[in-house]
Amino acid sequence: MSLSSAPFTVRAYRSADELGWLRCRVLSFLGTQYYDDVKPHRTVLTDPSIALVAVSPTGEVIGILDVEIDGKAATIDTVATHPDYQGVGVGAALLGEALSRLEAAHVETLDAWTREDVAANRWYRSHGFSEQYRYLHVHLNDGDDDAGFVTPDGLSTPVSAFLHGRIEDEARMRARFRRVCVCRQYLRPVAQLDRG
Numbered sequence: 001m002s003l004s005s006a007p008f009t010v011r012a013y014r015s016a017d018e019l020g021w022l023r024c025r026v027l028s029f030l031g032t033q034y035y036d037d038v039k040p041h042r043t044v045l046t047d048p049s050i051a052l053v054a055v056s057p058t059g060e061v062i063g064i065l066d067v068e069i070d071g072k073a074a075t076i077d078t079v080a081t082h083p084d085y086q087g088v089g090v091g092a093a094l095l096g097e098a099l100s101r102l103e104a105a106h107v108e109t110l111d112a113w114t115r116e117d118v119a120a121n122r123w124y125r126s127h128g129f130s131e132q133y134r135y136l137h138v139h140l141n142d143g144d145d146d147a148g149f150v151t152p153d154g155l156s157t158p159v160s161a162f163l164h165g166r167i168e169d170e171a172r173m174r175a176r177f178r179r180v181c182v183c184r185q186y187l188r189p190v191a192q193l194d195r196g
Contacts, residue, residue: 020061028080136165
């Protein structure tokens with residue numbers, strides 16, 4: 001698919017976009033390590049923030065980008081492109097609009113967090129982000145060793161759990177749990193000559 005065959009418009013998120021936002025996010029995340037990060041409602045961002053969508057000519061939400069601002073720093077809360085529109089510049093267009101708005105708000109840095117998905121890591125690097133920090137996302141699932149986990153009286157041992165771990169413990173965690181992901185923080189200056 002080329003850009004000319006996939007026209008879209010980037011605009012501010014509207015409350016009427018919520019169902020399309022949710023569908024776009026679920027379908028986008030389904031093929032990634034965030035496949036189980038399903039939300040029944042869009043996260044309400046506190047101001048100041050930036051909430052953008054990319055919409056097709058028929059009004060379908062095909063891309064989303066939410067950014068939270070904290071003084072001179074901002075963080076991407078969610079960025080996703082509907083699978084049918086990936087690779088045609090939707091994410092780049094959303095990022096470009098967000099960077100313009102962040103620059104106008106005098107924000108200096110933008111960061112983002114992602115796991116080991118090759119496409120996501122490549123996208124961040126190709127858009128001026130550089131890796132700053134790593135830690136582990138460890139998932140305790142049915143069949144994993146739950147030794148050492150303590151629960152309040154009246155509850156069973158954990159059926160599942162999501163935990164953060166130190167990158168130095170990666171080999172030990174991978175030996176014990178089936179689902180361990182390296183979570184990476186990417187950072188870029190907002191004002192940059194090439195917005196890619």
